[in-house]
Amino acid sequence: MPIVSQRQLVIQPHARILTLIAMAGEDTSVHAAALGRIGHPPEINVVADPRRRDDQYGLLRWLLPFFENYYAECLAGGTFPQIWVSSAGALGHLDTLADRLRFTDEDDIKRLGTLWTYAGERSPVAGQQALISATTALRAHYATGQQEAEDEHLGSLLTWIDPPAGRDIWAAVAAAELQPMAVKTDPQFDTVTLQPAVEDYNRASSAGDEPASTFHRQRIRQMLEGVIRPIHAATQRAISVLMEPRWGPNPSLDVLADQEAREFKQFMAGREEGFYLPYHDSPKAGAMKIASRERAVSNVEAGMLRHDRAAREKGAVSGSVLRVKVTDIREEKIAPRLFKYEFVLSSQQGSLHLRTGDELWTLDEPKISLRINDVGRHGSYTRIKGEVLHGKNAVKRMSPGATLDFGPEAPNWPSIGNELRQMSERLTHEPWTHGDKTPTSTPIKRPMPSNLLAMVERLV
Incomplete structure (x- = not known):
């Protein structure tokens, strides 16, 4: 059932829906990719075996111009890109890929990893609108009869939201759960169908049998298209549910969209100026990111309490x-x-x-x-x-x-920059808590009590 009456996130009309399938046991691979816009059919590319580096990089190079052009359009329009994935697992997979690709030895692959890093780094920030999980977005609007972890299966979640007419809900949910909805294929499908086809392809390729290799490559493509298309379609369906006119406007989202556009512009400016994106943050950068995220949490909460009726009532019940x-x-x-x-x-x-x-x-x-x-x-x-x-x-x-x-006081997003500048000045000299040297011990002038526990109890 719906738990809010106002939309809880920004939906960019030009958003891209990205669906990736990874090979079992290869968490940083892309076996198949589907990319499309809202309301449009996806473009799909499949590699027979992503463990072959040239084939894997070929698929990633196929994706690169789509994202380069999309990011350039958003930057020119003064807005921000938005990528939709099916679930939190798919979101994590994209974030992991971004980190991995940034440190390859191919410049174009690094570029794709850098572009994906913007979405990946924004994903844990409260109020971000750059990388959206369909299951997370739906859970912000609906409550189901499932546990929270079960709601991460997009197919079953959509079945609860819009159950098929004249059919038992439990049977419908059980049937929906048989279809993979994240980044991995079904283990039985892998064992019985996909793995033998990949072995046949590799055997034919090693033997130089081009007709057989082409045949098996087409077989693998057809197999994976049957997996990736329903995931992409379910993500499209989730967006259509969230775009229904039943959801009222939420003024706090306008502020979040403006903030996302500023963050995106700043990120792209940093790339143009040649600033390096490290794999691990320095202590100073880490402290500044933590402070920024904490302020984002308070700003989002303050904005929602002012403009979102459900958030206001929840706050009244909880006491905030x-x-x-x-x-x-x-x-x-x-x-x-x-x-x-x-x-x-x-x-x-x-x-x-x-x-x-x-x-x-x-x-x-x-x-x-x-x-x-x-x-x-x-x-x-x-x-x-x-x-x-x-x-x-x-x-x-x-x-x-x-x-x-x-x-709380009304959100003030620009103040984050002032706070970070102050932190930068304070952290010019690394504190001892983040360095290798510990401060010298200070001698205790008073004698140690004979019974420390009794002394503490007397203080209570």
Whole structure:
């Protein structure tokens, strides 16, 4: 059943759907690839044996111009590319491939790995819109009768969302699960069908029998097309479900799209300027990425609480949103033409995450910020006192009885750059925690107590 009424992600109309099949036991291989746009049939390429380097690189070179042209179009249009894959497993496979391809000895293959790295590095960042897993996107909109891990099978997930008419749902789901939906083929299919065909192909190629080699290559292509086409079609179907008019607009997505466009422009500028993409980040770069991701999490949460109704209600239930009724507004004159305002609020929420000194902002207009001065539980409700920091003119016109929602401050994506510049200055000299040298020990001036445990217990 649907769990939201507003769309939870940006869907680029020019997005590319990429479906890859890897050979069993070869996690960094591409046995078959299907690439297409939303609403269009895919272009498919298959290699008979991806363990043959020339054949594998030939397939990757076939993919390169598609992505080069697509990235160039997005950069020229001031937007960002978006790649859809079937599941989290397919997303991880693409990310692994990007790392592997960047360090080959072929310049064009390195270029493909570099382009894929943009999507791969963005994938763990909250609010990113560059690399989308169809199963993750659907789970953000629907709840099913399955466990979360079972929802990673795109076929069964779509069956729950849109079950076939007149058929038992459990039988339909069981049938859907028989079709692979990630990057690996079925083990029985590998053993009985695919492996013998690959062996026949290699035997014919080693013997120089070109007609037989061509025949077996075509057999393998037909076999893998039967696997990759349903995966690609299911991804298309997932996008069509998410593009239905039932999902209302979500203003917070506009901000995320603008941020993604800035990130993409910055990434491409770095490549044009020749900056190197390392396999492992330095301690400084790693610390800056962690800080950036943490800020992204808070920004996405703050934006969703303001514009997404489901996120707001979840926050009210969990206690991250303070939903209160204004019981009193106190005015105190502290200087000529200078007043201090204090809110007295009451909330019937059962679980609140509040501490004295917390600063909260209204999630709707007017913009008012509040510093919590006192929190007390009185029977079934919580009584809160707080000093108004911003929006005093709005408070002056407000009457007791109003209902307000408070939460974190509005997202400020450009501030990430300022924070990273400050971190860069602070990390000019590597801290001892990230180096090989440990600081010298500081001698303890006071004598060690005879019973350390008893001393600690006395402190409690």
